[in-house]
Amino acid sequence: MNLKTKNPALYYLQRAAFYLLVLVIAFYLLAPFFWAVLTSLRSPGDLFLQPAQFIAAETTFQNYTQVFANPNFQRGLLYSLVVAVGSVLISLLIGSFAAYALGRFRFKGKQIIMYVILAVSVFPQIAVLSGLYTLISALGLYNNPVGLILTYLIFTIPFTVWVLTSFVRDIPGELEEAALVDGASPLQTLFLVLFPVMMPALVTTGLLAFINAWNEYLFALTFTSTNRTVPVVIANYSGATQFDQPWGQIMAASIVVTIPLIILVLVFQRNIVSGLTAGAVKG
Amino acid sequence: MTVNPTAPTRPIRTRGIEAARARQAIWLLLPTLIAIALVAGYPLYRTIYFSLFEASLTTPDQRTFIGMGNFWFTTEDGVALGFLQDPKWWGAVKNTLLFTVVSVTLETIFGMIIALVVNSAFKGRGILRTAMLVPWAIPTVVSAQMWSYLYNDTFGLIGRGLLGGQALLANTDSAIWALIAVDVWKTTSFMALLILAGLQSLPSDMYEAADMDGASKWTQFWRLTLPLLRPALLVALVFRSLDALRVFDIMSVMLGNVNAAATSMTGYARQALIDNSLLGYGSAVSVAIFVIIMVIVVIYVTAFRVKFD
Numbered sequence: 001m002n003l004k005t006k007n008p009a010l011y012y013l014q015r016a017a018f019y020l021l022v023l024v025i026a027f028y029l030l031a032p033f034f035w036a037v038l039t040s041l042r043s044p045g046d047l048f049l050q051p052a053q054f055i056a057a058e059t060t061f062q063n064y065t066q067v068f069a070n071p072n073f074q075r076g077l078l079y080s081l082v083v084a085v086g087s088v089l090i091s092l093l094i095g096s097f098a099a100y101a102l103g104r105f106r107f108k109g110k111q112i113i114m115y116v117i118l119a120v121s122v123f124p125q126i127a128v129l130s131g132l133y134t135l136i137s138a139l140g141l142y143n144n145p146v147g148l149i150l151t152y153l154i155f156t157i158p159f160t161v162w163v164l165t166s167f168v169r170d171i172p173g174e175l176e177e178a179a180l181v182d183g184a185s186p187l188q189t190l191f192l193v194l195f196p197v198m199m200p201a202l203v204t205t206g207l208l209a210f211i212n213a214w215n216e217y218l219f220a221l222t223f224t225s226t227n228r229t230v231p232v233v234i235a236n237y238s239g240a241t242q243f244d245q246p247w248g249q250i251m252a253a254s255i256v257v258t259i260p261l262i263i264l265v266l267v268f269q270r271n272i273v274s275g276l277t278a279g280a281v282k283g
Numbered sequence: 284m285t286v287n288p289t290a291p292t293r294p295i296r297t298r299g300i301e302a303a304r305a306r307q308a309i310w311l312l313l314p315t316l317i318a319i320a321l322v323a324g325y326p327l328y329r330t331i332y333f334s335l336f337e338a339s340l341t342t343p344d345q346r347t348f349i350g351m352g353n354f355w356f357t358t359e360d361g362v363a364l365g366f367l368q369d370p371k372w373w374g375a376v377k378n379t380l381l382f383t384v385v386s387v388t389l390e391t392i393f394g395m396i397i398a399l400v401v402n403s404a405f406k407g408r409g410i411l412r413t414a415m416l417v418p419w420a421i422p423t424v425v426s427a428q429m430w431s432y433l434y435n436d437t438f439g440l441i442g443r444g445l446l447g448g449q450a451l452l453a454n455t456d457s458a459i460w461a462l463i464a465v466d467v468w469k470t471t472s473f474m475a476l477l478i479l480a481g482l483q484s485l486p487s488d489m490y491e492a493a494d495m496d497g498a499s500k501w502t503q504f505w506r507l508t509l510p511l512l513r514p515a516l517l518v519a520l521v522f523r524s525l526d527a528l529r530v531f532d533i534m535s536v537m538l539g540n541v542n543a544a545a546t547s548m549t550g551y552a553r554q555a556l557i558d559n560s561l562l563g564y565g566s567a568v569s570v571a572i573f574v575i576i577m578v579i580v581v582i583y584v585t586a587f588r589v590k591f592d
Contacts, residue, residue, distance in 0.1 A: 018400075022411060025397055029414045032468065033421065035440060036429045047438045094314035101312045107305035113312065120323045122580050124529040126549040127573035130333055130556050130566040131326025134343050154322045161315060186307045215422040217532040218549070222557055231424035235536045247432050254425040265420040266413060276473075277480040277515075 033258075040064070040252035047247060063252035073253055076233035080257075082145050083220075083229060084213035087152035088206050095160030096202070100190050102161070103168030104176060121158035125218050128154065136223055143225045151219050156209045163208070163275055167201035168194070204271035207264060214261065230257050327573070333566035340560040353567030366555070366568050375544065375551040378459050382546075383527040386466040390523060391516070393467065394474025399504075401475070402482045412479075419472040427536035430465040434537075452537055455545050462533050462546070470526075474519055481515030482508070521583050528576055548572050 003011045038055065039047070046057040067073055098117075102110060132151055141147030171194060179189040195202075220229040228236075234257065237250045265272060334353055338346035349356070355365035366372045401412050418426070436442040436450040451461045485508065493503050534543035534550050540558060543550030552572060556565025 018403075018405065022400060022405065022407065025400060026411055026414050028468070029418055029472065032426075032429055032433060033417055035433065039432065051440065051444065090318075094318060097311040098315035101308040105304050105308035105311075106301070107308045110308075113316070116319070117315075119577075119580075120319055122525050122576065123323060123327075124549065124569075124572055124576050126529065126531070126552050126569045127576075128323060128326035128330060128569075129553065130340075130562055130569060131329030132322070133340065133556075134329060134333075134562075135326055151322060153318050157315060157318055186311065190311075211420070215424065217424050217535070218553070221535070222553070231422055231532075234428055235424050235532075237428075245435075247435070247438060250428055251432065254428055258421050258425055261420045261422070262417060265416050269413070269416065272416075273476055273480055276476060 036251045037255055039248060040255050042248060044246065044248050063248040064256070067249050067252045067256060070249075070253075072228065072233050073230070076228050076230040077256075079145050079148075079227055080214055080230040083148045083152065084210050086145070086149040087156050087213050088209045090149070091153060091156040091160040091209055092202055092206050095157055095205075096164055096190065096195070096198070098161045099164035099168050100186070100194065102165045103171075117158045117161050120154065121162060123154065125154070129218070129222060132219075133222065142223060143227050145227060147223050148220060148229070151223060152213050152216060155216075156213060159212070160205050160209055163205045164198070164201060167198060167205075171197055200271060201275075204268065204275035207268055208272065208275050211261060211264075330566045330569050330573075333562050334570045336563045338562040340556065340562045340565075343562055346563070349563070353564045354571070366564060366571075371545055372551055372568070374455075375546060375548050378455070378546040379528060379530065379548045382459060382463055382466070382530060383524055386463045386470070387520065387524050387527055389463070389467045390471045390474045391520065393471040394478050394519075397471065397475040398478035398482055401479055415472045415475055417472070418469050419476065421469070423469060423532045424536055426469045427465060427533045430461075430468075431537050434461055455538070455542060458538055458542070459546055462537060465533055465537070466527065466530070470523060474523065477515060477519040478512065481512045485511055517583075517587055521580075521587075525576060525580065528579070529572070548575075 003014075040063050041059045041061070042054065042057055043060050043062060046054060049057060101107075102114065136142050136147045136151070139147070141150065175193055175197065176189055179193045184192070215231060216229075217231045217235065220232045221235075224232070230253075234250065234253050237246070237253060333343070333346070335348060335350055336346040337349050337352065351365075353365060355367050357363050357365075357368070363369070397415060401408060401415065421429075431452070433439045434442045434451050436446075442449065442451060452458045489507060490503060493507060498506070529549055531543065531547050531549035531553065534547040538546060540550065540554060544554035545551070548568075549572065552565055552568035555561045555568055559565075
C-alpha cells in the first residue's frame, strides 16, 4: 500500500500491468466461445470474409432455424435429456442410501467399500467397453436410451456416493439422534430428517453428474446407431458432401447445447465449487 | 480445565444396537453395490475374459482360447499378431503420454496464474470469476468442434489467419500439439477452480505476518502459498492426469476415428473392438490400458497416503 505514496509511477505501472494480465486472461477464456456464437449468427456465405468484415456482417438466425428443423438434432436433445435425467435420478436415490450408510454408520468392511467406489470412479471407460457391449447386446438394449442410462451409472454412482458421503458427514449428529430416539427407522430418518438438510448437496451433486452425463461421448457413440445423443450428433454433423462442413449450423447446434449448461453453472456457481472440492480426497 | 460434574455420561452402546446398525448399513449399501457389480464389476471381468480369446464382436459365442496371444504372438512365418508388437499401438501410447504430461503441466501453470489473479482484490473480479466457469461448462465435444473450426485452413481464425492456410490437423505430429492446446483451454479453468478453493482456505493473517517480516510477494508465494497448496494441487493433478490418460473424444471429433487410433490409447482400443469387430484383441488392449491407469493410481495413492477421514 505504501508504494502508492513512495513511488507513484511504479505503482501505477504495476496496476496497469496487472489489468493487462486480467484482460489477456478474460480474452483467452472467452474469445473462442465468442467466435463460435458470432459464427452461429452469420450466413454461410459470410464465412469467407476477413475477421473485421465478418464481425460487421449481417446477423441472421437461419442457422438456428435449420438446426431446430433437423430431426436428428431434435431427437438428440430429447435422448440426451432422458438419459442424463434418468441416470442422475437413479444415482441420487441409491447413492444417497449408500452415502447415509458410509457417512453415519460404523460397520466392518466400510474402508474396503470406500476403496471399491473410489477405484470405480477412476475406471477408464474403455476397460469395460467390450464387456458392456456384449451385456447391452444380450439384454437387447443396443440403440436404446435405457442402455445408456444403465451404462452411465458407472460414473454417476461413484461420483454421487463420494460427494454425498462428505456432505452427510458434515450434518450435525443431533438431528439423527433425535429421530432415532423417537423410534424412526433408518429410511424414515433419511427421507424425513436428512433429505431436507441435504437438499443443497443433492442439487449440487445432481447438477455435476448431469453435466457429466450430458457431455458423455464414448458410450453414446458405441452403444447407439441411430438414437444418438446430442454430443454424437454434433460430432457427426455433416453437410451435403463430406467436404462441405456446415460450420454455421455446427456452431449453432453447439451453442444450443451449451447455453443451458452455462446458465445452470452461473446460477449454481457457489455450490459447484463446493461440490468439486467436497469430492476431492484429502491428501 | 475443570471437570463439569453434571456432564452427561456417554450413552452405553450395546452390541445389539451396533449389530443392528451394521445390518441396516448393508441394506442401505446394497442397491449401490448391485449397480456397481452390474455395470463395472461384471463387464470388467468379461473384458479380461475375452482378452484371452480370439472372438468377433458379432459372434461372441464362437470363440477360441488363445491365452496371451492377443498381447504377443508370432506365427511360424514370422508375422507379428499381438498388439504389443504393433508400432501403431506404441505410437498411440507415446502420443497419449505426451498429451497427458504437456497438457496437465500447462493447465497447472495457467490454472495457478488465473487462480492467483482472481484471488487478489481488483475491480471486475466477479466478472473474471464467472468467465472462468465458461470453458469448464462447455461440453468437450462442443469445444473440439469450436477449435476444429478455428483450426480450419479455409475459414478458421487460426488456420487461415495466423497460419496462412496450414492444415494443422492433417498430420498426427502437428495435430497432437493442436489437441493439447484445445485440452489446455478447456480444463485450465477446472484447475483454476480447484486451486482457487485451496487459496481461499489459507489464513490471511499468515500473509500479514510475512508482510511485517518484510518477505517479498515472490518469497511468500514460494515459501508459504505453494507448500500449503500442495494437497489441493496434488488432488487436482491426480484427477486431471487420469482424465487425460483416457482421452478419446477430442481426438475422435477433431481427427476422426481412424487417426484417433494413432493418437489415443482409448481410440486404438475402440477401433480394434468396434470398427474392426476384434472382440478379443480389443479387450486385450483395454486390459492393458486398465492396468496402466490402475498402476498409476496405486502409485499416487501410496505416494500421497490418501486418507478418507
